[in-house]
Every structure is written in C-alpha cells, then in structure tokens.
Amino acid sequence: MPPEWSSSSxxxxxAVDRTSGRPLRAQLEQGLRDAIRTGRLSVGERLPSSRELARTLGLSRGLVQECYAQLQAEGYLVTRPGSATRVAAGAAASPGTAQPRTVAPRLVADFRWGVPDLKSFPVQDWLWSTREAARAMRTADFDYGDPRGSADLREVLAGYLRRVRAAAADPEHIIVCNGYAQGLGVLTTEVGDRAHGVVILK
Structure with missing residues (x-):
C-alpha cells in the first residue's frame, strides 16, 4: 500500500546539477526514473505537484510539467483529472534492486504467553473514550507529566487497593507502567539489585 501524506504536497x-552541462529536464527525468526503478518511489505513491517541485528545485513549472508528461508517456506516471500525479501500476522496480516485502506466515493458533486476543479489542469504545477524554484535557496534560504516571490515576488506584485489597497504598509509592513488559522490567531491575540478582516471581 503506497504511503499517503497529510500535507498538501x-x-x-x-537534485539537479546546473554545472554539468546536461539539460535540467533530462536530469529531472532521469532522477525520477531512477527513484521509481529502485523502489524509492513505490507504485501508487503520490508525487509533489509541478508547482511545488519547481519551487523546491528552483526550476520553471513548465519544465516540471514537461518532465511529468514525458514520464507519463513512457508509462512511469499516471495522472487523472482532479487527482495528483502518481507512480503508474506498471512501473515496478527493477529485479534485484528492491527487496520484496516478506509476509509472515499465518498462524493456526498463537500460543505466545502474555499476548491477549487482539481481535477482541474494543476499538470503537477505545476511540470514543479517547475522543471524550481529549475534549476535557488541559493543554498542560499533553506534556510528558510525572514519570510515575498520572497523579489522579495513582490516587484512584491507591483508593481501590485500600478498599478491595486492604493494602496500605500510598499514591506517592505507586508507579503506573505502560504494560506488562515495562512493569516486569522495572520490577526485575529494582528487586534484582536488592536481591543480588535473584528474583522469584509467583
């Protein structure tokens, strides 16, 4: 799937070399051909507009338009009315120049430990919750914040642990981790140092 860019172009x-004596249009055409042949520009990928590319390289827009028209005639580019110029479907990279993307074999069953059923993740609920939370967030909340985790979240967790687990929980002594792997890493590092490298997890 070709990349899509959020910017207008x-x-x-x-690069063009004005001291080489070679026509600028020929240099531009060769540069685009090479980018397509080597896979640097993939099939379906959008190119800059002729105006933007001309501005970037310090060329006339007419020269860039002539270059695009020539490459379109050669089958490297395709342009549709009301759409951007893109790399044509038949303009594949030369054999051996680009490494094909390998597709991992599909597993009948995944028995890796610590991996939940990703298909059951509630995507729509997650998006709704994120949108609602973002509406009420202060600008300062977008900063990194406390490395131990949100103070409000640690306060709620401490209250839960006191009520449900009868633990003497203090928000100042709670660290919120990004997930199981980070939590295990923090635990083994801290406890391991104190236990002289011996950690027993139950």
Missing part, C-alpha cells in the same frame, strides 16, 4: 529528494 509530499516531499521528494531530487
């Missing part, structure tokens, strides 16, 4: 690294 994607960036593209090309």
């Amino acid at each position: 994607p960036e593209l690294l090309l």
Whole structure:
C-alpha cells in the first residue's frame, strides 16, 4: 500500500546539477526514473505537484510539467483529472534492486504467553473514550507529566487497593507502567539489585 501524506504536497529528494552541462529536464527525468526503478518511489505513491517541485528545485513549472508528461508517456506516471500525479501500476522496480516485502506466515493458533486476543479489542469504545477524554484535557496534560504516571490515576488506584485489597497504598509509592513488559522490567531491575540478582516471581 503506497504511503499517503497529510500535507498538501509530499516531499521528494531530487537534485539537479546546473554545472554539468546536461539539460535540467533530462536530469529531472532521469532522477525520477531512477527513484521509481529502485523502489524509492513505490507504485501508487503520490508525487509533489509541478508547482511545488519547481519551487523546491528552483526550476520553471513548465519544465516540471514537461518532465511529468514525458514520464507519463513512457508509462512511469499516471495522472487523472482532479487527482495528483502518481507512480503508474506498471512501473515496478527493477529485479534485484528492491527487496520484496516478506509476509509472515499465518498462524493456526498463537500460543505466545502474555499476548491477549487482539481481535477482541474494543476499538470503537477505545476511540470514543479517547475522543471524550481529549475534549476535557488541559493543554498542560499533553506534556510528558510525572514519570510515575498520572497523579489522579495513582490516587484512584491507591483508593481501590485500600478498599478491595486492604493494602496500605500510598499514591506517592505507586508507579503506573505502560504494560506488562515495562512493569516486569522495572520490577526485575529494582528487586534484582536488592536481591543480588535473584528474583522469584509467583
């Protein structure tokens, strides 16, 4: 799947040498051909507009339009009315120049430990909750904040642990981790140092 850019015109690294004596249009055409042949530009990927590419390279817009028209005639590019110029479907990379993307084999059953059933994740509920929370967030809440985790969340967790687990929980002594792996890493590092490298998990 070709990348889609949120900006009005994607960036593209090309260079022209005005001291080489070679026509600028020929250099631009060759640069685009090479980018497509080597897989640097993939099939379906959007190119910058002729105006934007001309501005970036310091060329006339007419020269860029002529270059696009030539590559379209050669089958490298395709342009549709009301749409951007894209790499044509038949303009594949040369054999051996680009490494094909390997697809992992599909597992009949996944018995890895610590991995939940990802298909059952409530995506719509998560998006709704995130949207509602973002509406009420202060600007300062978008900062990194306390590395131990949200003070409000740690306060709620401490209250829960006191009520349900009868634990002497203090929000100042609670660390909220990003997940199981980070929590295990923090635990083994801290406890391991104190236990001289011996940790027993139950």
